[in-house]
């Protein structure tokens with residue numbers, strides 16, 4: 321059986337660093353966009369979903 325899971329990365333929109341990894345279903349109903357802490361920027365920034 322094919323996996324329905326997909327690993328995605330949460331990428332800082334400011335420095336493009338991949339800070340978080342997350343597993344989600346394959347269905348893409350929406351794009352994730354979250355405010356997360358970026359170690360590289362040293363502050364909370366917007367993170368977008370991208371390829372892991």
Ligand SMILES: [Zn+2]
Nearest residue numbers: 332335358361
């Ligand atoms: Zn950053």
